[in-house]
Amino acid sequence: MIVVTGATGGLGGATVEHLLQRVPAERIGVSVRDVGRARHLADRGVRVRQGSYEDPAGLRESFEGAEQVLLVSGNDPTADIVRLHGNAIEAAAAAGVQRIVYTSQHGATPDNPYPPARMHLATEAMLADAGIAWTSLRNAAYGPLDEVLGPWSRTGTIAQPADGPVPYIDRADVAEGTAVVLAADHHHEGPVTLSAPTAATFDDLAEIASRLIGRTVERVVVDDERWIADQVASGVPPEAAGFMLTWHQAARAGHFAEADPLLSELLGREPRNVAERLADGIAG
Structure with missing residues (x-):
């Protein structure tokens, strides 16, 4: 059995949908905080059990009988995520799970200024010490492009701090690739x-956006301190603005520059590119 955590969230839920296309429903289980939100999966034959990273005993029960567990990383900035991930890893070991597949982050290196990188590295270290086979999927940035580009389609400018190349991907492709990894006979290690x-910079994205809308989209590099001030003036909490700035700083330092063909190989096709994603945003 394959058990997916966070199955009522965006990435976990989409991964379950792709798994249902590859393996029988009775071979899929989910561990969720609120079983009522997973009723649609239970109705399709998926085993639904309550499980929370804060409750190791409940997790052990939700992982019972699983050969593999997909550990979807937590994202609560107020929580001790490493401790919670440790609870899940220990519960998986106690339940006799043979492999943990973990959703990590692209560019997880000790010197990356983006704080989640250190959390993911700490989790990977616990996986390496757990005595269980494990795979860590270091996913490139897959959130909505407007989260990093700003309101470019309205303003005609990409006014953001200095950046660097990033091989942006789409969450739907990440979910499909994750499902392929879970369903495959061959396992990736570590x-x-x-x-x-391929990776793209904001200059590249400005050129693509200009072609799509038929007018120039200008790339404007904003000083870090000015960018923080502009974000706060627009209503973004200072802590959130500072957190996002570290992502831009990591990108400009090259921490997210590495591009890898593995996702294309897993999908059997090229992932959706940034031009397609920008076009969808314009159409929407």
């Missing part, structure tokens, strides 16, 4: 990178 086959 950390692997899931990214687009």
